[in-house]
Amino acid sequence: MSDAPFPDAPRIDAYDKVRGAVLFGADDARPDILHAALAIATIPKGRVISIDARAASAAPGIRLILTHENLGHVKSAGFLMAGGHGFQSLQPMISPAIAYRGQPIALVVADTLEKAIEAAALIQATYSTEPASVTLDAPGAETINQADTPLEKRFPEIIAGDADRAFAAAPVRIDACFTTAPQHHNPMELIATVAEWKDGKLIVHESTQNAEGLRHGLVAALGLTPDRVEIISPYVGGGFGQKYAMQMQTVLVAVAAQRLGRAIKLVVPRTQIFHDSSFRPAIRHRVRLGADRSGNMLAAIHEVDAQTSRHDLFPAQYAAVSSRLYGIKNFRGRERFVRTDVQTPGYMRAPFEHAACFALECCVDELAYGLGRDPVALRLANDTTTDAISKLPLSSRHLAECLRRGAERFGWSKRIMTPQSMRADDGSFIGWGVAIGAYPCFIAPAMARLRVTVEGGVFISIGTHEMGQGIRTALAGAVSRKLGVPAANVVAVIGDTRASPQHMTAGSWGTASAIPAAIEAADAILETLTKLSPSGPADRTPAEILKAEGRASLEVEVRTKAPGQPDEVYGRIAAGQLSFAGPVYPEFVTFSYSAHLVEVRVEPTTRRVRIPRVVSVIDCGRVISPRTAASQVRGGVVWGIGAALREASDVDPRYGGFLNSDLAEYVVPVNADIGCIEVEFIDKPDFKFNSAGVKGLGEISMVGVAPAIANAVYHATGRRVRNLPIRIEHLL
Amino acid sequence: MRPFTYTKPKSAADAVRAIAAAGPGARFLAGGTTLYDLMKLNVETPSSIIDINSLEGLSGFDTSSSSELVFGAMARMSDVADDGRLVRDYPALAESLWLAASPQLRNMASLGGNLLQRTRCAYFRGGEPFACNKRRPGSGCSAREGINRGHALLGGSNSCIAAYPGDWAVALSAFDAKVDILGPKGERTIALEDLYREPGATPHVETVLEFNELILRIRVPVTPLGRASTYHKIRDRESFAFALASAAVALQMDEDTVRDVRIAVGGVATRPWRARAAEQMVVGRALTAQAARAAGEAALQGAIVTRDNLFRKELGARTVADALMIAKQRAIRR
């Protein structure tokens, strides 16, 4: 295998996407499909006393109304992070209990979409209400230490040395509190389910990052066997973690489809999605950072309070990354849950790393200013090659190179450190900020089946999901290079339980899990072809060899897993159970790294913050598909801008739920918010980590952007804003 | 969405007759960007829709006359925003159009409909369980003790502090626009400023229009003030968002002194808000940064702030001040 970098190549599915030829879950337009709509609870907590569906039933074209009274034998599929398959353990409509505003109380099925929506709006319910606590500070919210829960075993407290003593003794001490608002993924695709039963089999078209999990969630909820459920999700219209588990509506639509013997489509409206899928929880952090006067970081204490639901404990792993950004020998992390009356939060792009690095990197900037040291130089001085927690070596860490390349490209040396010292011609205050990021590198087991045919086709069947990150392109690129065939001839069958066991695609582990397996499968094909035809010219394509040998096709199967994993993990994938490992492996620890340098311009009077340029340099191991990887980084930077300056889900404690539940009031960046984003990759493979040398990219691309912006805002305004999002009112 | 009857008359007279016959549960449908949107939320539940997109003679506009600019109520925002004469001679009006919404929405939305757009208050739009006197009279106001960052500082009442979100009406207010209305009793003309009502005790009543009245056209007296004008809009992102604060300003300068000025503010009030006190502060005086600042503060005089919208008093004042300086630059360039 050539060790050379991969060349630029088009996104393999772009041709279909620009023609609208790619079909997402709701793109089933067969004329006889029935349409569904949900009615939702309007109280923040309590119980449904009665549901009056008379007016709804009397509306024209209504085929079925499901409520908790007639849902039948449905069980909760359990919470995925507690061994189940759902985004939360609460399956709506099993019981009359209402845990949060927006929880579904009825599913209406009708001949047309308009009729279903009309009837759902006619559903009336009476409730008994209980007091609800919906924010971190609410009196009735319950705070518990993660260390005091069963989660301690899987997510032990991160401790190294004696951080409290070392901090108290440190000559320079930073002590700061930060908050980040709840946020919602809001991929462009609306959550949707198309379900039908054919010959006793449940077939579901629904965009998901976890086809196997969705399958087994339905199995658990409906008492089926896995061979009776198919999940088809070849394309996902944006995942970002929102689609990592079974959603709340799939079971309901499946039940309705069985009752009626018809295919049923439910498209969940945007406003309902805010309440019925996971989200980034509200978080409070306190970071204490101690250093000596030369800027060597001696101690760090990172304490986090993170929101969760009443019914599930969504694990907190913030300290796992803040402890590893630098070589800090004394570290203590403490994570607590705050149980509130909300749906269970979940993984939203860089779920812990974004917030943790925001808090720590703002403190590092404060440290730099406190010492009068350049922020880039200070970070370089605290680099490391060892994981401070496990004491194992890092399999690769090119963070210093990221910082140096980034600073050079950005022109950082021209920076005048004093805040408010750089002005533009229009009077705007220019701010330059820097921050780094780290993201753990996981690997999930993969089973790849590769077939080459005499017509020239190459088919790879593997467990992964395409949500725009470009895994199809990476698969095609990696396999095509190995086999010497055009990338367009390589077809991936993914996101489909009929094809291959489909482990969840999340945590940026998709490339590191699928690409080594694909490449090893290609190697196996080449080996087999060589055995078939040892004497032929070396540069024949597989098709030419097959033709010469009179064979129609050749197929191999390859399995790969993370370092240290036992073979039992392959059985886990087929059972829809989470099986990834990392970032601590038996002999090393692996992270991806980023350095982001940001220029902001703050209008002198109205204090609008603009970001004309960002330079991002990423260490993600070998880059398989440069074009899609660069887009991924730009997307991560846009997310960082949104997280830092735009996005917040508003909570009114009197009503619960999220008030700004649409795309006008939940402010995501638009095109005019984005300027120039320059991207560079170190592109040095990490062959200790896996045979392809690849590390994760999708989330590291966002980590560090928000603190770089906050640090730039400080440079422009002299104000440290520690609460995200940063808005005009913080700078007026 | 509730079912409705649908008709599409050919003339304004037919339209007015049709809505009178259909009764107060009926609505005119223009671009649909407000009405159809609110119907999907069940905030508007008309029993009858009278589509006015085929009405003859209402979709044109004329900026060539020497006495007044005439805009048909059914002219599209995008067409008017691109009019060369408007851009050159009344930039505040053109900017108030192209800074609004998105290009697609501007292709759909009518000038008349845009005047009548309704508040973005989440408690109004969100339906049950939110108490909202505008949507359901007498049910209370969720915003006063709730999340009110985007709510009005001027023109509110104990019953309602919902902000008027539009831009076009704010700019028109600065230019003494008039509105021609057709009703069962014939045509009448009112000042645009008199079209709107503050919520008072009846927030569900937003304009003086009867249900059976139709806006025919908007007329703006030609004025040299238009040339050095601007519409300055500050929002939570660079585009495709409503104003946190906005200001329409038009200036006529005599060297350094202000000969004449118009100031209207948007985003911060329950209706388009002409700031005459601010105008008084600058007319006849040199337009220094301090004078602009003082005018800005005067424009926000009487603002009643809430827990979350306090910053918009300061932001509003600065927006007016900035707009004055932008208009002054345009006056100097001419």
Add this chain to the structure above:
Amino acid sequence: MSYGRQSVQQTAPFLSSPAIADSGDLVARAVAILAEEADTWRARQATTRTFGVTGDPKAQSTTGGHPAHTISIRLTVNGTSHVLSLDPRSSLLDALREVLGLTGAKKGCDHGQCGACTVHLDGRGVLSCLTPAVQADGRHVTTIEGLSPPAGDLHPMQQAFIDHDALQCGYCTPGQIMAAVACVSEGHATSPDQIREYMSGNICRCGAYVGIVAAIQDAAPKMRRS
């Protein structure tokens, strides 16, 4: 089945075949899935759906005095004329997707807040989710499916989107492209800043904005030339 640029990548066939499910050969299933899906796509392009067609072009185009279950409209979509019998409440978006089977235009918000549903109505970019279908009566609609012929060359804007990777997940892409074409044809692509402003009505959560602006700058002169 062919490969290369003409190949249609794995997408979801909606007529699952038991024969596929029984096949023990995983990759044979893949071949069958692709063949079926390519057929579905080709079928979509070729046929006019007969669902919702009334035979009488003079059929009532208003509902008279009663809320009607259906109203008849005549609509030309991508050059083909249809007479449709629709629920008066139906949006143009839902009519295109659910009645005509043209699922290229996407529903991202259904309230005019994201642009994913952008189509051309009489040559102008509009949001089909906020356009009552009845308002499209007698008018011309162009969707992403009509931007280039099924087996022909791509529109310069489509090609530019590929070349500049102006997309990721692809969900907002049809709306982006329709808005981009309108941006150029409506005369608003004269500078990068103007393009950013005029494309701000199309949200891309994957964040492909930089590529989108580059694609439009690339395609605009090519569009003007042709």
